[in-house]
Amino acid sequence: MPGTGSERERFDALYGSTYPEMAEYCRRRLPSSSWEDAVAEIYGVAWRKRDTYLSADNPAAWLQAVAFRVVSNEFRKRRRRRRLIEKLLRQDRPEVPPPEAFVEATNEERYALEALSTLKPIEQELVRLVAYEEHSYEEVAAITGLSASAVKTRLYRARQTLTKVYLEKVEGQR
Numbered sequence: 001m002p003g004t005g006s007e008r009e010r011f012d013a014l015y016g017s018t019y020p021e022m023a024e025y026c027r028r029r030l031p032s033s034s035w036e037d038a039v040a041e042i043y044g045v046a047w048r049k050r051d052t053y054l055s056a057d058n059p060a061a062w063l064q065a066v067a068f069r070v071v072s073n074e075f076r077k078r079r080r081r082r083r084l085i086e087k088l089l090r091q092d093r094p095e096v097p098p099p100e101a102f103v104e105a106t107n108e109e110r111y112a113l114e115a116l117s118t119l120k121p122i123e124q125e126l127v128r129l130v131a132y133e134e135h136s137y138e139e140v141a142a143i144t145g146l147s148a149s150a151v152k153t154r155l156y157r158a159r160q161t162l163t164k165v166y167l168e169k170v171e172g173q174r
Contacts, residue, residue, distance in 0.1 A: 007050055014059055022067055029071050042067050061142050068143045115165035123158040
């Protein structure tokens with residue numbers, strides 16, 4: 001197949017330069033039983049759609065957008081699976097606590113995590129992408145499919161909510 005060698009080399013270069021970031025992204029969001037599968041799916045999509053990412057202005061940002069969608073799909077699959085099991089068992093099952101629930105945290109950290117949990121899932125992800133992953137507004141826009149101005153607006157509102165909820169929790173403990 002003509003050009004396969006150069007496509008393969010470019011894919012290998014993308015994989016080598018982005019694997020640690022993609023693995024960490026998935027590891028922070030998914031249980032230990034599924035993050036590796038998510039990473040494999042990300043690179044599977046990249047290989048199948050190599051014409052798209054090879055022509056992208058920023059292949060790493062394109063791959064981050066794929067990662068966002070793969071992780072979002074994993075959350076949806078888990079929710080559907082959980083609802084199906086609940087329906088089959090005809091009883092409510094307690095929700096699995098987030099990984100943060102198992103971390104020994106100071107009061108301030110606990111208040112911050114509790115405040116974060118009050119946001120909508122997309123707002124939580126925007127905060128994580130900017131605060132944890134250190135992406136710019138434009139990169140977050142490309143990853144999520146929102147406009148940069150929508151990202152800025154949603155983050156502004158999310159930060160206001162976080163501050164308000166955090167301060168209420170701090171004041172409640174005094």
